[in-house]
Amino acid sequence: MTPFLDLASDSGFGLANLPYGVFSTAGHPARVGVRLGDWVVDLDVLEQHGLIAAAGAGRGPVFSHASLNAFMALGADAWDAVRSRLQDLLRADGAPDLRDSATLREHAIVPLADVTMHLPAEIGDYTDFYSSRQHATNVGTMFRGPENALMPNWLHLPVGYHGRASSVVVSGTDVVRPSGQQRPDDDAPPVFGPSKLLDIELELGFFVGPGNDLGSPLPMAEAGRQIFGFVLVNDWSARDIQKWEYVPLGPFLGKNFATSVSPWVVPYAALEPFRIPGEAQDASAGNPEPLPYLRQPEPRSLDIDLTVALETAAMREAGADPHVVATSNAKNLYWSPEQQLVHHTVNGCNARPGDLMASGTISGEEPGSYGSFLELSWRGTRPLSLPDGDTRTFLRDGDRVLLSGEAVRGDLRIGFGEVTGTILPSDSTAGGLPLAS
Missing domain, CATH: 3.90.850.10 (Fumarylacetoacetase-like, C-terminal domain)
Structure with a gap:
């Protein structure tokens, strides 16, 4: 799988990884993203535009939260579906929705250097x-x-x-x-x-x-x-x-x-x-x-x-x-x-x-x-x-x-x-x- 973003050849954060985290940017509160190379893909933006629906259509947002708990609670079938969808959206030969929209890319893809990372979960125990x-x-x-x-x-x-x-x-x-x-x-x-x-x-x-x-x-x-x-x-x-x-x-x-x-x-x-x-x-x-x-x-x-x-x-x-x-x-x-x-x-x-x-x-x-x-x-x-x-x-x-x-x-x-x-x-x-x- 080759992403449409340029990644270093030795990056450990390619499409085979896509780790989740909670990040914030100047003027915008903490929300959920995934890391791809030296970029963070804002899942809140993708969810708002209907490109991903972790909880299913009409069941409310998951990635606007300042923790991964809501997404974790959905279970492995939802995790697998979102992961597969993200790999498709971020592949050079995948779905064009994000790749071919300059406006959406500008809002949804943030340089890693511009983000502040937070605890990924509200840890009860x-x-x-x-x-x-x-x-x-x-x-x-x-x-x-x-x-x-x-x-x-x-x-x-x-x-x-x-x-x-x-x-x-x-x-x-x-x-x-x-x-x-x-x-x-x-x-x-x-x-x-x-x-x-x-x-x-x-x-x-x-x-x-x-x-x-x-x-x-x-x-x-x-x-x-x-x-x-x-x-x-x-x-x-x-x-x-x-x-x-x-x-x-x-x-x-x-x-x-x-x-x-x-x-x-x-x-x-x-x-x-x-x-x-x-x-x-x-x-x-x-x-x-x-x-x-x-x-x-x-x-x-x-x-x-x-x-x-x-x-x-x-x-x-x-x-x-x-x-x-x-x-x-x-x-x-x-x-x-x-x-x-x-x-x-x-x-x-x-x-x-x-x-x-x-x-x-x-x-x-x-x-x-x-x-x-x-x-x-x-x-x-x-x-x-x-x-x-x-x-x-x-x-x-x-x-x-x-x-x-x-x-x-x-x-x-x-x-x-x-x-x-x-x-x-x-x-x-x-x-x-x-x-x-």
Whole structure:
């Protein structure tokens, strides 16, 4: 498929992708668009002119909203129909309605440089999983030793916890260094102050479509058609706050201060060519077979290249490029998105349009493929060397982290873009407790 717009030959945002996002322009409020190369196609304009009708004729607009929720709620048949229609409208040899109307093109096609991106959804609930075996093994080894690295339940179910939806932010939003209780000395009382072990988590997230009714679990056969699309996720972590607070109920203030997501939602349909088998979940690989409700026909995994880059304040001042500190791949997830969603609802929990579910940190087997500074610096004992001679164990104020992703197979490229965030100094007060030194 060749679009009628000029795209760079290596663009990951061609007609095979068409990711959805929410954007605004000067003097015009937020609405829904799709990205094509370095352009944004305004779906609100196309809907107003009758070129697309996601909800069906006479059922009201979907793309004039400042979120994708209304479109997500329509389900996979509507998503497929709109995607097919857009590919036809944007092809060089497709329907002429948009291609041959200079006036319509002027209103409906906006340069990417002229838009402001917003959160793609109104996120009612956010769940973070723990689905990378190597990451779970690394962290377990650090704190419990290699013989007890994985907890007894890990190979039997997708471990997860409920996060905080209110602090999910779009890429480019600055992150204030969180403050909280820490106990750096096990033989002394806790102290209060800015986190000194601020970290990232390289994750892949997905948005739920129509969802399910309370009390009605989603079966595996339906799970794939319930997943609207994927974003990159940086689930920032304050490791020192987390260490002190997580027993016995798990992550809380060390995690809920910010979660960053990329603005473009890649449709699941665009990733179909990149589905791969993944690690066998049976005796052939020395693994226990999941219970029947979690068994999934192959292929389960996604072949998506992921990159973590760091730009320090000194690099920025010198005009240096961000330094790549890790490269990983979504195929390093043991539990698939479908398995995560099915397990989430197996007790009757209702998922709703726009709910965000993230994979947990994605780490490979080699140190250069670890998806967190906790692992990259091995709990702070192995500082990372940067090109200018500086080092890092955890993040400093002024550091900017860039996560990016792209699926590539031959000439086919599906881009995710970036999710970025810059660390700002804490503005906390002592809160009546001793400040951490």
